[in-house]
Each structure stands twice: as structure tokens, then as C-alpha cells.
Amino acid sequence: MIVKLIDILLIEDNEDHAELIRQTLEDKRIANTIIHFNNAEKALSYLSKSTSNPPGVILLDLNLPGMSGHEFLLHIKTDDMFKCIPVVVLTTSSGEADRMTAYQHHVNSYLVKPIDADQFETMVADLGFYWALWNKPITKTQ
Amino acid sequence: MKSVSQLSLKWKFVLVVVLIMLSISIVQNLVFHLRDIHDFTNGIENRVLILAQVLADNSTSAVQFRSREDALQVLGSLRNEPAVRQAYLFTADGQVLAEYLAEGEKLSVPLFDMSRRTSITTTGENIVLHHPVILDREFIGVLYMRADLRELQTRLDARLWFGLMVLLGIGVAAFAVTLWSQKFFLQPIFDLSRLSYEIGKNKSYSLRARKTSEDEWGVLVENFNGMLDAIQERDEELDQKSQELEYSNKELEQFAYVISHDLKSPLVTIQGFAGRFIKYVEEGNEEKSRDSARRVQNAAKRMGELIDDVLALSRIGRKELINRKSIDLNTEMAQIKEDLQGELDEANAALTVEPNLPTVYADAGEIRQIFQNLLINAIKYGCIEPGKTITVGAQPGRGENRVFVQDQGPGISKEYHARIFQLFQRLDPAVPGTGLGLAIVSKVMKSIGGRAWVESEKGKGATFWLAFPKVFENRRNRLTGYAK
Numbered sequence: 001m002i003v004k005l006i007d008i009l010l011i012e013d014n015e016d017h018a019e020l021i022r023q024t025l026e027d028k029r030i031a032n033t034i035i036h037f038n039n040a041e042k043a044l045s046y047l048s049k050s051t052s053n054p055p056g057v058i059l060l061d062l063n064l065p066g067m068s069g070h071e072f073l074l075h076i077k078t079d080d081m082f083k084c085i086p087v088v089v090l091t092t093s094s095g096e097a098d099r100m101t102a103y104q105h106h107v108n109s110y111l112v113k114p115i116d117a118d119q120f121e122t123m124v125a126d127l128g129f130y131w132a133l134w135n136k137p138i139t140k141t142q
Numbered sequence: 143m144k145s146v147s148q149l150s151l152k153w154k155f156v157l158v159v160v161l162i163m164l165s166i167s168i169v170q171n172l173v174f175h176l177r178d179i180h181d182f183t184n185g186i187e188n189r190v191l192i193l194a195q196v197l198a199d200n201s202t203s204a205v206q207f208r209s210r211e212d213a214l215q216v217l218g219s220l221r222n223e224p225a226v227r228q229a230y231l232f233t234a235d236g237q238v239l240a241e242y243l244a245e246g247e248k249l250s251v252p253l254f255d256m257s258r259r260t261s262i263t264t265t266g267e268n269i270v271l272h273h274p275v276i277l278d279r280e281f282i283g284v285l286y287m288r289a290d291l292r293e294l295q296t297r298l299d300a301r302l303w304f305g306l307m308v309l310l311g312i313g314v315a316a317f318a319v320t321l322w323s324q325k326f327f328l329q330p331i332f333d334l335s336r337l338s339y340e341i342g343k344n345k346s347y348s349l350r351a352r353k354t355s356e357d358e359w360g361v362l363v364e365n366f367n368g369m370l371d372a373i374q375e376r377d378e379e380l381d382q383k384s385q386e387l388e389y390s391n392k393e394l395e396q397f398a399y400v401i402s403h404d405l406k407s408p409l410v411t412i413q414g415f416a417g418r419f420i421k422y423v424e425e426g427n428e429e430k431s432r433d434s435a436r437r438v439q440n441a442a443k444r445m446g447e448l449i450d451d452v453l454a455l456s457r458i459g460r461k462e463l464i465n466r467k468s469i470d471l472n473t474e475m476a477q478i479k480e481d482l483q484g485e486l487d488e489a490n491a492a493l494t495v496e497p498n499l500p501t502v503y504a505d506a507g508e509i510r511q512i513f514q515n516l517l518i519n520a521i522k523y524g525c526i527e528p529g530k531t532i533t534v535g536a537q538p539g540r541g542e543n544r545v546f547v548q549d550q551g552p553g554i555s556k557e558y559h560a561r562i563f564q565l566f567q568r569l570d571p572a573v574p575g576t577g578l579g580l581a582i583v584s585k586v587m588k589s590i591g592g593r594a595w596v597e598s599e600k601g602k603g604a605t606f607w608l609a610f611p612k613v614f615e616n617r618r619n620r621l622t623g624y625a626k
Contacts, residue, residue: 013568014407014411016411016414016415016437016440016441017407017410017411017414019437020410020411020414020415020418023418063403063404063566065567065568065569065570066558066569091403092402092403092404092406092407092410093399093402093403094402095399095402095403113406113410114410115406115409115410115413116413117413117414117416117417117418118417120410120413120414121414121417
């Protein structure tokens with residue numbers, strides 16, 4: 001399977017979870033470039049430097065040290081430069097308030113990390129296939 | 143028309159007083175009136191009787207000599223007595239000798255039995271009188287007189303008008319006096335009524351009634367104010383309780399949320415890497431198997447720490463678990479410094495404890511825990527580079543004793559100053575920790591009526607402040623002062 005490489009920007013403070021996602025995607029041979037940041041501020045500064053090659057999707061954890069996932073999302077979705085980049089929340093929180101806030105801030109998808117290892121693997125694989133293969137992102141920010 | 147019960151107290155009072163005054167004066171008038179009638183009637187009877195005696199005496203010669211002229215003259219003197227309408231002088235054989243007719247009266251000779259007896263009969267308005275004319279014990283004639291009470295009627299009419307005027311005067315006076323006297327009798331209750339209306343409407347329990355007199359109203363006002371005191375006190379207590387409840391509800395909500403999130407997080411790691419471990423073992427990838435197993439181990443350890451911290455947090459301020467007493471922070475800090483010497487050496491950091499720490503009233507275990515948390519944070523975040531110093535000292539504040547823990551680390555941006563005291567809020571994912579340390583500090587300080595906050599600027603270190611309430615001087619005055 002030949003897949004056009006798209007960048008996945010992963011914002012995840014839990015190093016174990018980031019590693020789990022990376023290894024799962026590698027297993028499925030979804031040959032994407034994963035760019036990982038453990039806080040939102042670093043991710044923001046990366047985004048502003050890579051306007052000619054924006055990531056195809058941003059995977060965003062909500063509970064982050066410093067700037068929270070919600071704040072990051074609001075920032076991205078109210079900035080003309082970044083608002084077209086799809087953002088998928090990937091969190092352990094299934095709280096109604098978190099979901100409501102995320103959708104109000106125009107999140108593109110909201111996923112809850114399953115505890116079960118098989119489910120986690122399936123979800124990450126589906127996620128990778130969907131955003132890397134089926135979804136057609138923009139190729140440059142305005 | 144309004145029924146009496148709907149009238150305001152003011153008008154009820156006026157109505158009752160005016161009615162009482164009017165009834166009294168009507169009854170009084172009536173009694174006087176009846177008395178008057180009786181007295182007047184008696185008076186006229188007496189007068190007529192005396193007149194008759196005088197006339198009978200004066201007319202003896204006229205009757206004896208049957209001189210009509212003399213008799214007329216005698217009777218003519220009756221003109222001075224308007225009550226007498228007619229008078230006839232009879233001779234003993236029943237012949238009319240002379241008559242007297244008041245103005246407007248017609249001659250009508252009465253028929254009656256001649257008798258020696260004197261009689262006076264009052265029927266309705268008429269008084270009829272017979273009087274014998276006697277000369278030397280010999281019955282020689284009769285004087286007949288008819289008077290009426292016409293004069294009484296005139297008098298009574300005048301009296302009625304006068305009575306009505308008096309009645310009106312009394313009514314008006316009673317009305318005016320009652321209205322005026324309300325100032326003393328009813329004004330306090332009007333004030334109370336208005337005040338209670340205002341309190342009911344605005345829930346302003348801090349209002350008080352003004353005491354204007356030392357009578358029963360004064361007592362009422364005092365009791366009313368006493369009740370308001372009690373209500374206000376209870377209201378404030380309730381307010382505080384509901385605030386506490388709201389706070390604790392919010393805390394519980396946040397607690398449940400973060401517990402579900404932060405306890406789930408290591409579980410995801412454990413499950414995920416356990417799965418990968420099996421996979422790598424099957425593949426014979428020794429290095430990756432080891433890495434996965436290590437991650438499972440660390441996540442399980444982190445969960446254990448989390449549970450310990452959550453337990454510690456939930457125990458704060460529980461009355462059955464704590465024993466508050468006065469603690470000399472100087473002694474306590476020496477012990478804590480000793481306990482943390484290993485961590486300090488490892489980070490190549492120094493801890494300076496100024497000798498002016500206050501004595502505080504708290505649970506020793508909780509105090510040790512919050513200073514440990516603050517110092518471990520200072521080591522973890524503030525002593526990343528070697529050779530840094532952490533300072534613990536004190537400053538007096540208004541009504542409180544302030545203690546600080548200062549580091550020379552990278553500092554904390556202002557926007558995170560409040561957030562870092564909340565549950566599971568961490569600034570650097572690279573630094574290990576559960577995110578509960580400062581939440582525990584904050585909760586302990588709140589439970590003893592104090593507070594905790596941070597002063598810091600990016601790049602200039604951080605100063606964590608703890609404010610302990612000063613203990614009441616009169617109760618524990620020896621425990622409040624700074625150690626010399």
C-alpha cells in the first residue's frame with residue numbers, strides 16, 4: 001500500500017501514551033511522520049514555523065501542563081492561519097463538559113482512549129487510516 | 143364598603159375611641175334629659191301649687207262677697223306664670239265667679255265634683271289642680287287651674303340642639319385627640335410593621351428597629367431586634383455553610399473528574415504496554431519487551447502514588463484524624479530539613495532556614511506534609527541547575543503570620559499562579575509527580591483558616607507563601623509571637 005505521507009502532529013504530555021500511539025501506527029505500517037510535543041506551547045510555535053507544510057491532522061490531549069488542550073483548540077480554531085487543520089481530541093476524559101467545550105470550539109472529532117489494549121490498538125489504527133488515507137487535507141495554510 | 147376588619151389599625155383605633163366617647167356622651171345626655179323632665183315637672187307642680195294656695199287665700203273676700211271684679215283681679219296676677227293656661231274660681235254652690243284664660247285659650251268650664259280636698263293631677267302635658275277656698279274653716283269655693291308643660295318642650299328642644307352640638311364637639315375632639323395620640327400608642331407598631339415589610343421584601347436582616355420608649359412597645363422593639371439578631375446570625379451562618387457546601391461540591395466534582403481521568407491514564411499505559419510486551423516476547427524482541435515491561439511497572443507505581451496522594455488529600459481536615467496544637471515551626475523545619483537532606487544533596491542544593499519562624503496552631507502531620515511538598519517542589523523545579531539555594535523564612539502580616547519558601551528556579555508565568563494549586567495540574571510533564579502536592583498544601587491551609595499563594599515571575603524564581611491565622615491573643619497569647 002502506497003500512501004501519500006502526511007504529518008500527524010501529536011500533542012500528548014504522557015510519554016507512555018505517545019509511545020503507544022507511535023508503536024501502534026508503526027505496526028500498521030501507516031507510514032506517517034509523527035511529530036510529537038509534550039505541551040501545547042511548543043506545538044503552537046512549531047505550527048507557526050511550518051506554514052508551508054501544515055500537518056494533515058492534529059491529535060490533541062486535553063489535560064496538558066501549562067496551556068490546556070481546550071485553550072490550544074480555541075487558539076487554533078480562531079486563527080485564520082490554522083483553523084482549516086483538522087483537530088482530533090484524544091483523551092481519557094469522556095466528560096460531557098469537556099466534549100461540549102471541544103465541539104463548541106469546532107473540534108473535528110472527539111475520541112476517548114479505551115483502557116482495553118485491543119480496542120486502543122483498533123482505534124489508533126482506524127484513526128491513522130482515516131486521517132492519513134481517506135481524508136484529504138489542505139496542503140498549505142493561508 | 144370596607145368591613146371593619148379590613149381597616150388599618152390606625153382607623154380601627156380612631157373608630158373605637160370615637161364610638162366609645164359618643165356612646166358615653168349619648169347615655170349621659172339621656173340621663174340628664176330624663177332627670178330634667180322629672181325635675182322640671184316637679185318644679186312646675188310645686189310652683190302651681192304654691193300659686194294656687196296664694197290665690198285661694200287672696201280670693202277669700204272676693205268669693206265671700208261674690209265680687210267678680212275682685213276675683214278677676216286676683217286671677218289676673220296669673221299672667222306672670224305662663225305655664226298656667228286656664229283658671230276658674232268657683233263658689234261653693236258650683237257657680238263660676240271668675241275665670242282666667244291665657245292667650246289663645248278658649249273658655250271651657252270644667253266639670254268636676256266639688257270637694258274640700260286639694261288635688262293635683264298630671265296627665266301627659268297637662269297639670270290639673272283643685273284647691274279649696276276656705277275662710278275661717280268654712281269651705282266657700284274652689285280654685286281650678288290647668289297648667290301645661292309647653293315651656294318644658296321649648297326647653298327640651300333647645301337642650302336637644304345643645305346636646306347635639308356637644309356630641310359633635312366630643313366626636314371631633316375624640317377623633318383629633320386619637321389621631322394625635324397615635325404617635326405614642328401606635329407609631330412604634332407602624333414603624334415595626336414597615337420595617338418587617340422591608341425585611342421580608344429585601345431579606346435585609348441587618349436592619350434594626352429604633353427604640354423610642356421604655357413601655358411595652360420598647361420591650362416589643364427590643365425583642366424584635368433580638369429576633370433579628372438571631373435571624374441575621376443564622377442567615378450568615380447559613381450563607382457560610384452554603385458557600386462551604388458549594389465549594390466542597392465543586393471540589394468533589396473536580397475530584398471525581400480528575401480521578402476518572404488521571405487514574406485511567408496509567409491504566410491505558412499498563413494495558414497497552416502489557417499487550418505490546420506479549421507481542422514483543424513472541425517476536426523475540428528482547429529490548430522492546432524490556433522497555434514495555436518497564437513502562438507497565440512505572441505506570442503501576444504512579445497509580446500507587448496517586449492513590450496514596452488522593453487518600454492523603456481526602457484526610458485533610460478530618461476531625462477524627464487530626465490533632466491540632468501549637469507547633470514551633472523552627473523546631474519542625476529542623477526535622478524536615480534533616481529528612482530531605484538526601485534529596486538536597488542529590489540536587490546539589492542548599493536549604494537556608496531563617497530563625498524567625500512563628501508558632502502556628504495546626505496538625506503536626508499536616509504541617510510536615512505541606513512543607514515537604516513545597517520543599518520537594520522547590521528541589522524538583524527550582525534546583526534543576528546545581529548550586530541553587532532554597533530559603534524558608536517568615537514575615538508578619540495583618541492578623542496572620544506569613545511563611546515563605548523561596549527558590550531560585552525558572553519561575554512560573556502569572557497565568558498559572560492560581561491553576562497550579564488545583565488538583566492534578568502540572569507544569570512540566572518531564573518532572574515526575576502526581577499533580578496533588580500543591581492541592582494538598584492549599585487544602586491544609588484552607589482547613590486551618592489560612593491561605594496559600596505564589597509570587598513569581600518567569601526567570602526570577604518562585605516564592606510560595608503560607609499565611610497562618612494568628613491565634614486569639616487572650617486565649618493563646620504565648621503561642622502567637624515570633625520566636626526571638
